[in-house]
Amino acid sequence: MHHPILPHDRSSELWVDHLPTEKLEASIKRWVTTLMHDEGITTPLARDEDTVNATIFTKDEGVVAGIIVANYLLKEWLPNTKWEWTIGDGGIVNAGKVLLTLEGGKEQILAAERIILNIIGRLSGIATNTAEWVQRARPVRVASTRKVHWGMLDKWAVALGGGLTHRLTRKDAKMIKENDLASMVRDGEKRPHAVSRIVSELDVESLGAFGVLEVKTIDEAIAAAEAWNERMDAEKGNERLTVMLDNMPPEKAKGVVLDLDARKFRNYVIIEVSGGITFDELPVWNELEVDVISSSALHRGVKPLDISMLFDGA
Numbered sequence: 001m002h003h004p005i006l007p008h009d010r011s012s013e014l015w016v017d018h019l020p021t022e023k024l025e026a027s028i029k030r031w032v033t034t035l036m037h038d039e040g041i042t043t044p045l046a047r048d049e050d051t052v053n054a055t056i057f058t059k060d061e062g063v064v065a066g067i068i069v070a071n072y073l074l075k076e077w078l079p080n081t082k083w084e085w086t087i088g089d090g091g092i093v094n095a096g097k098v099l100l101t102l103e104g105g106k107e108q109i110l111a112a113e114r115i116i117l118n119i120i121g122r123l124s125g126i127a128t129n130t131a132e133w134v135q136r137a138r139p140v141r142v143a144s145t146r147k148v149h150w151g152m153l154d155k156w157a158v159a160l161g162g163g164l165t166h167r168l169t170r171k172d173a174k175m176i177k178e179n180d181l182a183s184m185v186r187d188g189e190k191r192p193h194a195v196s197r198i199v200s201e202l203d204v205e206s207l208g209a210f211g212v213l214e215v216k217t218i219d220e221a222i223a224a225a226e227a228w229n230e231r232m233d234a235e236k237g238n239e240r241l242t243v244m245l246d247n248m249p250p251e252k253a254k255g256v257v258l259d260l261d262a263r264k265f266r267n268y269v270i271i272e273v274s275g276g277i278t279f280d281e282l283p284v285w286n287e288l289e290v291d292v293i294s295s296s297a298l299h300r301g302v303k304p305l306d307i308s309m310l311f312d313g314a
Contacts, residue, residue: 006270006292007173007210007240008143008166011159014152018088020068023168027152032073035115045112047080048105052311056100056117059306062128064091064099065157066120073116078108090127090160099307106311113309121304122150123157129302130161133295137282140293145274146170147296154299163298167209175212178246192223199227204239212242212272221245221256225265232268240268244294247275250284257288 014024036042058064067089074083081104087093099120102109133142143164148154155165167173176184176198185194199213215221221243228241245253253273260266273285274294285293 006141006143006164008141008164008242008272008292008294009159010165010168010172010209011156013168013172014156014165015159018090024152024156025072028069028072031150031153032069032077032119035119036073036077036112039111039115041077041111044077044079045108046105047078048107050106051103052106052109054102054109054309054311055098056102056120056307056309057096057098058093058124059095059308060128061094062092062124062305063131063161064093064120064124064305065089065127065160066123066153069119069123069153070100070116073112073119078104078112080104081108102309109309117307117309118304121307122302123153123160124305124307125302126154126157126299127161128305130158130163130298133279133282133298134162136279137286137293140282140286140290142298143272143292143294144298145294145296148299158298161298164292166294167212171208173209173212174207175214175244177214178216181214191217192219195220196223196227199224199241200231202241204237207239210240210242212244214244214246216246216248218252218255218259222259222263225260225269226263229263229265229268238268240270242270242272242292244272244274245290248273250281250288253285253290254288257290 014021020028064087067085074081081102083100083102085100086098141164143166144155144158145166152168155168159165184198185191195215202211213224215224224243232239245256257271260269270292271290272292272294273290277293277295
């Protein structure tokens, strides 16, 4: 089975040596500021004299994500608060585990309580759900999509769960989608021929981190793979093109995989499947030996990790 190193992993743009990059830090600042403003909090919360101690603990087992986000909130918006974590981002917890201990002003902590819980709960839910997808799909890799609610924070949570970020922005990697392809087809030109021509004319320098071509049929997939392999052989190149089988049922996708294997086209082609794939179907796709499965189900409509805060003595 093919197990190529996939360019869909862009996590190094967000997270290096367990620390956020400038790109992720900027996203954290934007989202925390927005969440605080939505609660009517526009300036840092002054510490009141009524000091309390509190703990945040989880009622679920899962993968923790969001600690560096909460750290930024506590540092910038709850000055003079003291806190200590018992675990880091990406850590695995069991139900009942204390995540955080806090000491600060009562009103100060109460004002930010729900925001902190929402951040950790949501991002940990995504990381936990992704980890379950990764385990079920293994050895096929799973990736997120750009249909994210919290932008790069969601992508980061997917990475903490063991998934691939896929492209971070539209400009990060070039994707020729259905609408793009439709606009590039010439009058009277058949779609497979158009796909072959477009792939042959692609500006490799404009691909960014990697290139993706979305196809709908077996003929389009084969045309793309053949044209790209011929081009790489002629140019003595080593760039790989991702051919995304969009909303293609498993039986048709199997035909693509078998054909590309028979023609020895997979050295330069990555097979990605996407569109309507469910958790329960993952073993089916695993058997087809595709390279990567992308799905917004990793991060959309995901159950948050159930966490709570308790004041000492409550």
